[in-house]
Structures are given as C-alpha cells and as structure tokens.
Amino acid sequence: xxxRINSTPKQDGYRMPGEFEEHSKTWMIWPxxxxxxxxxxxxxxxxxAEVAKAISKYExxxxxxxxxxxxxxxxxxxxGIKVVExxxxxxxxxxxxxxxxxxxxxxxxxxxxxxxxxxxEVDGLYFPWDKDxxxxxxxxxxxxxxxxxxxxxxxxxxSIHVDGEGTLIATEACLLSEGRNPSMSKKEIEDKLKEHxxxxxxxxxxxxxxxxETNEHVDNIIHYCAPGVVALAWTxxxxxxxxxxxxxxxxxxxxxxxxxxxxxxxxxxxxxNTVVITKEESEGVDSVxxxxxxxxxxxxxxxxxNFYIANGVIIYPTFNDPKYDKLAEEVLKEIFPDRxxxxxxxxxxxxxxxxxxxxxxxxxxxxx
Amino acid sequence: xxxRINSTPKQDGYRMPGEFEEHSKTWMIWPxxxxxxxxxxxxxxxxxAEVAKAISKYExxxxxxxxxxxxxxxxxxxxGIKVVExxxxxxxxxxxxxxxxxxxxxxxxxxxxxxxxxxxEVDGLYFPWDKDxxxxxxxxxxxxxxxxxxxxxxxxxxSIHVDGEGTLIATEACLLSEGRNPSMSKKEIEDKLKEHxxxxxxxxxxxxxxxxETNEHVDNIIHYCAPGVVALAWTxxxxxxxxxxxxxxxxxxxxxxxxxxxxxxxxxxxxxNTVVITKEESEGVDSVxxxxxxxxxxxxxxxxxNFYIANGVIIYPTFNDPKYDKLAEEVLKEIFPDRxxxxxxxxxxxxxxxxxxxxxxxxxxxxx
Numbered sequence: 143x144x145x146r147i148n149s150t151p152k153q154d155g156y157r158m159p160g161e162f163e164e165h166s167k168t169w170m171i172w173p174x175x176x177x178x179x180x181x182x183x184x185x186x187x188x189x190x191a192e193v194a195k196a197i198s199k200y201e202x203x204x205x206x207x208x209x210x211x212x213x214x215x216x217x218x219x220x221x222g223i224k225v226v227e228x229x230x231x232x233x234x235x236x237x238x239x240x241x242x243x244x245x246x247x248x249x250x251x252x253x254x255x256x257x258x259x260x261x262x263e264v265d266g267l268y269f270p271w272d273k274d275x276x277x278x279x280x281x282x283x284x285x286x287x288x289x290x291x292x293x294x295x296x297x298x299x300x301s302i303h304v305d306g307e308g309t310l311i312a313t314e315a316c317l318l319s320e321g322r323n324p325s326m327s328k329k330e331i332e333d334k335l336k337e338h339x340x341x342x343x344x345x346x347x348x349x350x351x352x353x354x355e356t357n358e359h360v361d362n363i364i365h366y367c368a369p370g371v372v373a374l375a376w377t378x379x380x381x382x383x384x385x386x387x388x389x390x391x392x393x394x395x396x397x398x399x400x401x402x403x404x405x406x407x408x409x410x411x412x413x414x415n416t417v418v419i420t421k422e423e424s425e426g427v428d429s430v431x432x433x434x435x436x437x438x439x440x441x442x443x444x445x446x447x448n449f450y451i452a453n454g455v456i457i458y459p460t461f462n463d464p465k466y467d468k469l470a471e472e473v474l475k476e477i478f479p480d481r482x483x484x485x486x487x488x489x490x491x492x493x494x495x496x497x498x499x500x501x502x503x504x505x506x507x508x509x510x
Numbered sequence: 511x512x513x514r515i516n517s518t519p520k521q522d523g524y525r526m527p528g529e530f531e532e533h534s535k536t537w538m539i540w541p542x543x544x545x546x547x548x549x550x551x552x553x554x555x556x557x558x559a560e561v562a563k564a565i566s567k568y569e570x571x572x573x574x575x576x577x578x579x580x581x582x583x584x585x586x587x588x589x590g591i592k593v594v595e596x597x598x599x600x601x602x603x604x605x606x607x608x609x610x611x612x613x614x615x616x617x618x619x620x621x622x623x624x625x626x627x628x629x630x631e632v633d634g635l636y637f638p639w640d641k642d643x644x645x646x647x648x649x650x651x652x653x654x655x656x657x658x659x660x661x662x663x664x665x666x667x668x669s670i671h672v673d674g675e676g677t678l679i680a681t682e683a684c685l686l687s688e689g690r691n692p693s694m695s696k697k698e699i700e701d702k703l704k705e706h707x708x709x710x711x712x713x714x715x716x717x718x719x720x721x722x723e724t725n726e727h728v729d730n731i732i733h734y735c736a737p738g739v740v741a742l743a744w745t746x747x748x749x750x751x752x753x754x755x756x757x758x759x760x761x762x763x764x765x766x767x768x769x770x771x772x773x774x775x776x777x778x779x780x781x782x783n784t785v786v787i788t789k790e791e792s793e794g795v796d797s798v799x800x801x802x803x804x805x806x807x808x809x810x811x812x813x814x815x816n817f818y819i820a821n822g823v824i825i826y827p828t829f830n831d832p833k834y835d836k837l838a839e840e841v842l843k844e845i846f847p848d849r850x851x852x853x854x855x856x857x858x859x860x861x862x863x864x865x866x867x868x869x870x871x872x873x874x875x876x877x878x
Binding site (some may be wrong): 160213216 | 511513546569580584587588589590591592593594595596597641644647648651652850
C-alpha cells in the first residue's frame with residue numbers, strides 16, 4: 143500500500159525531473175464524457191489510441207479506463223498497452239494525475255495536488271471532479287509509490303514546466319487565477335512550488351495560448367526541451383491576439399537567466415492556421431448544464447508546443463495544416479536531433495480542450 | 511495487455527496446481543452490497559480486513575475494491591495490502607475470479623470461466639452479475655497473464671478442488687445443477703474440466719454442506735490438503751441432515767483411488783454447533799427483490815473445511831464455538847504440521863453465504 147508522507151519533496155531530497163529525462167512509463171486516461179467529446183467520444187478514443195500506440199513503440203503505456211468503457215478500450219487499443227480500471231471525470235492525465243519526483247538514489251515518489259477541474263466553483267470546466275482528484279492516489283497505489291499531499295494547494299501538471307535543474311516556468315494567468323489558490327500571494331505560491339518540486343527559481347510568463355480554457359496553461363505555449371532550451375508557440379501575424387502573448391513570453395524568456403544562471407535558447411514553433419469548430423463537430427457534443435459548450439466557429443487553442451517527450455521520441459500534434467505541420471516537424475528535428483519525431487493527427491483532442499501533452503503523464507525511471 | 515487464448519491448458523501443457531503449492535499472492539474483493547452484508551457491510555468489511563491481514567503476514571494480498579468503497583478500503587486495511595479499483599457485484603473471488611494454471615517452466619495463465627451468480631436465471635443469488643464475470647479478465651490484465659475463455663462453460667472456483675496431480679473433486683449437486691450447464695452431460699462436463707485443468711480423474715461427491723446456497727460447493731465440505739490427503743466436514747450427530755451428506759462423501763473418498771492410483775487419507779473436521787441468523791443480524795440486511803433474503807433463524811452452512819492454505823499457513827474460520835473451534839485447530843495441526851494454524855472469527859462472512867476459502871483466490875508462484 144502506498145503511503146502518505148507529511149514532509150515535502152525538498153526536505154527529503156526529491157526533485158521533479160525534466161520530461162526529457164528517462165521514463166519508466168506513460169500514464170493516460172481513456173476519454174468518454176459525451177458532453178465534451180463529440181459522437182459519444184468515439185473519434186476522441188480513436189485519437190487517444192493513436193497517441194498511446196505511438197508512445198508504446200518507445201515506452202510502456204498504461205491506460206486508465208472507467209468500468210463502463212473497459213471492454214471498449216481493450217478492444218480499441220493495440221496489444222502492447224496495459225489497461226487498468228479507474229473511474230474518472232475526464233481524460234487529462236497531465237492535469238489530474240500525479241507529479242512524480244525522484245531522489246539521487248533513483249527512488250520515486252509523487253505529489254498529489256488538489257484538483258478542481260481548472261478553477262473549481264469560480265471557472266471550473268465541469269462539476270463534480272472528485273473522481274479526477276483521486277487519480278494520483280490510485281496510480282501511486284498501483285505502483286506502490288508514496289505520495290505527498292499538498293494541504294489544499296490546487297495545481298495541474300500542465301500548468302508547470304521544469305528543467306529538472308532548479309527552474310520552473312508557469313503563467314500568471316493560470317497560477318494566479320481566482321479559481322486556484324486565491325488566498326495565497328505570488329510568493330507563497332512560489333514557495334509551495336519550491337518545496338514540492340525542489341526548484342529554486344520560477345520564470346513567470348504573463349499569458350499562454352489565446353482562448354485556452356485552462357486559464358492558459360504553460361504547457362500549451364512552451365515546452366522545456368532540455369536544461370536551457372525552450373520551445374515557444376509563436377505567430378508572425380501581428381494582428382492575431384496570440385502575437386502579444388507570444389511576444390511578451392519571448393521577451394521574458396530571452397531576458398531571464400535560469401536557476402543555474404544560464405540564458406535560455408528559445409525555438410519558435412509557429413501555431414497552425416486557425417482551427418475552429420465546425421457545425422457538425424459542435425452538433426456531436428451533448429449539451430449539459432455546467433460544462434463548457436462547444437460551439438460552431440469557436441477558435442481552438444491549437445499549438446504545436448503541446449507535444450510529448452517520451453524515451454527516444456517526440457509525439458507532436460498535427461492539424462492537417464499544409465504549412466505549419468511540416469514546419470513544426472522541422473523545428474522539433476532541430477531541437478531534438480537524437481529523437482524520432484512522430485506526428486499524430488490531433489484535431490479530435492484539441493476539440494476537447496487540450497492536446498497530446500495534456501493527455502499524458504510520464505513516470506520517471508527509478509531504481510528498484 | 512493480457513491475451514485471449516483459443517486452445518486449452520491441456521493442449522498447451524498447463525495444469526491447475528494444488529492450493530498447497532507455492533503462491534505468488536492472494537486476490538480478494540472488498541464486500542459492500544447491503545442486501546447481502548448487514549449494517550452497510552461494515553462488519554463484513556472488518557472481517558475481510560482481518561482475513562487479508564492474517565494472510566498478508568505470509569504472502570502478498572491484493573484487494574479489489576469498487577470506486578465507491580476505494581477510500582474506505584484504504585482506510586480499513588493495514589499498510590501491507592495493495593488496493594486496486596475493480597467494480598464487482600459481490601466479493602467472492604474464489605468463485606468469480608480466475609482459476610490459474612501453470613506449466614513446467616513456471617509460466618502462469620488462467621481460465622476465465624463464465625460466471626452466472628451460482629445458477630443464473632434458474633437459481634442465481636443475484637442479478638445482474640456482469641461485473642463479476644469481468645473480474646478474471648481484469649485481474650489477468652493487471653498481471654499481464656493470458657487467459658483461456660471457455661465458450662460459455664459456467665463454473666465457479668469454489669465448486670472444484672484439485673490435487674495438482676491429475677485428480678479433481680466436485681459435487682454433483684453443484685456441477686450437475688440446472689443453473690450451470692444443463693445442456694451438457696456429466697461426461698461432457700468431465701471432459702471440459704480435463705481440458706481446462708489438465709486433470710485425468712473426477713471424484714464425484716453427491717452433496718456438500720446442508721443448506722449451502724451455492725448448490726453445495728465442494729470447497730465447503732472438503733479441502734484438498736496435499737496429494738492423497740483430504741479434510742472432510744463431518745458431524746457425529748446422526749439426526750443432523752448433514753450426517754448423511756458427510757457420511758456418503760466419506761464412503762466415496764475412502765473407497766476411490768485418485769488419478770495416481772493412491773488411496774485417500776481422510777481427516778474429519780467436525781462442523782460447529784448450528785449457526786443461525788439472529789433477529790438483529792437479519793434486520794441489518796437491506797431487503798431487495800431478487801436477492802436471497804437473510805431471515806432470522808436461518809441455519810448457516812458453517813464448516814471448518816472452508817479454510818485457506820497460504821504460504822506457510824492455514825487461515826481457518828472460527829465461530830466462537832467453545833468445543834469445535836479448538837478441535838478444528840487440532841485436526842489442522844495434525845494435517846499441516848509444517849504450517850502455522852491461524853483462526854479468524856468468521857461469523858460475518860458465513861452470514862453472507864460463504865467463508866474464508868470463498869473470498870480468496872491464490873495465484874501460483876511462476877517464474878518470470
């Protein structure tokens with residue numbers, strides 16, 4: 143049985159590793175809510191299966207599935223993927239899942255943040271979210287990994303990026319939002335992150351991706367690719383509301399030293415041409431009180447920065463964009479010359495409000 | 511992902527080992543249905559926790575728990591027990607769970623029998639039972655163990671006992687009942703058991719324990735203790751309806767050679783003084799259409815033969831019986847001189863219709 147630990151990772155010598163460090167496996171959750179995923183979630187399930195399949199060629203994938211969809215998931219997933227039963231409110235393992243930490247001897251533990259569906263009663267995206275909030279405990283129980291609870295501190299994994307060497311990047315739009323930890327000052331939030339991720343410096347961006355319903359998670363606008371190296375979602379179109387967000391982020395990133403005093407190298411990943419919901423797509427979503435409507439013409443927060451780094455590979459989203467899909471691949475090849483670059487068509491994932499990074503969570507490789 | 515295999519264990523050289531052979535772990539399911547377990551199932555949960563705790567001193571225990579009771583189970587179980595989420599219809603892992611088989615190289619697979627709640631639409635004990643029927647698949651998926659499906663053949667693990675060397679003991683009352691496999695002849699049923707458990711001989715007892723609601727499962731009246739050695743539930747009271755059942759079983763057992771041509775050594779385990787449901791106990795059970803009522807004065811099918819063999823230990827039920835609890839312990843000590851003999855007070859388990867053997871399922875130790 144996994145134990146609850148009352149100290150903090152910093153006190154015990156644990157740190158959150160970079161996503162680019164070696165994984166033992168990837169965790170995902172099977173999508174099913176029909177008020178978020180169109181057509182009974184079937185197209186989303188196909189897309190999630192494609193992502194899982196792509197990752198599973200490089201590392202183990204565990205898919206957490208509700209009782210109702212268990213047989214369906216077994217049927218749709220390829221043979222190499224492990225299925226475990228786990229009730230959930232939606233399928234964003236990055237955000238509801240555990241944030242693993244590791245010590246110098248390779249022992250792995252995890253942070254079990256409070257989860258409130260991206261804003262709770264203020265501007266959360268659905269209610270209730272109790273099943274999601276239990277996901278970290280259940281994942282860690284399966285792995286016999288002990289957890290740190292954070293005394294009501296609300297955080298999602300997608301709202302932080304770390305280099306594993308003392309630096310964290312986040313957006314003010316998200317971490318200082320009213321629906322997260324409104325009673326805490328910016329400094330108190332920084333202190334909490336320092337204790338639980340064992341970092342020394344927070345680099346604050348103001349915004350994320352325009353219209354991102356997570357209050358602009360950092361993992362949709364940047365990706366920490368290596369210590370000192372960041373990929374940034376970008377647009378050359380100065381009339382696009384995204385331009386200001388990306389330009390300000392760029393200025394912060396190139397003018398701020400990381401925890402080790404390094405200047406950051408910033409790669410620009412141009413966003414795709416605007417992705418909007420079609421009439422057909424909108425009509426496929428169940429209308430339910432209290433969940434975000436998906437309306438025809440709504441602009442999606444599409445960004446190539448929302449990729450996933452697995453052992454030896456980058457799994458990045460494509461949008462059937464004749465120009466920018468290819469450009470993203472080229473930039474990623476330049477950033478990651480030693481990894482394969484694999485695109486997965488991700489329109490069905492962005493229609494649900496996130497992308498490949500949002501639906502995955504890496505567990506670092508520990509030493510038994 | 512666990513695979514489905516279309517051949518049979520016999521064809522592939524797998525056999526069901528005796529329960530007394532080495533285990534890798536024990537599987538259990540957390541009780542919760544309030545139409546079977548009194549007082550919101552809380553007293554039963556305490557008893558199951560005691561059984562799990564007793565076993566966990568000797569081998570790993572995994573407790574499968576529904577989403578609704580997950581936190582409750584974590585709270586009530588001691589630290590050494592692993593909890594996994596698994597929806598279920600009730601908590602009889604012996605009967606709904608997989609029947610593991612092993613080959614000469616120590617590779618483990620399992621039979622996934624059809625489960626119909628001890629008689630389906632004929633005389634099943636509850637409806638529906640679909641969640642129970644999925645338990646073997648889910649257990650094996652967690653362990654990455656491949657399964658044999660049996661084309662609609664209905665069987666519960668508690669309706670068979672094997673010596674691991676070619677002999678199986680069962681009751682006609684159960685295996686030939688109308689609610690199991692009515693279209694199959696006795697020979698066809700024997701052939702199915704031979705194919706799926708790799709046995710050569712079935713020893714048929716007529717009956718099990720008087721008023722046993724499972725159609726008299728063999729695991730309540732006898733226990734295979736070692737090749738050639740059987741414990742038999744017994745009564746000296748010739749006016750007790752159980753006397754005839756036990757005497758006939760005794761006569762069959764001492765007069766039948768096993769698959770290896772051995773005579774069986776039969777130890778008598780005298781049943782406890784009659785256990786009946788009290789008014790208070792009956793009143794604690796929710797009344798629900800279609801499930802077996804638990805009425806004041808009902809005689810329970812209490813038997814010491816319903817013990818569990820784990821690595822180095824026997825976990826046997828006690829009933830607060832001043833005479834026969836002690837006698838059972840003495841007989842078990844004689845049968846198993848090299849194992850510890852541990853009693854667990856099991857009244858709350860027998861009130862639900864079974865006992866310690868019924869709520870446990872051993873996974874044999876394989877070689878990775």
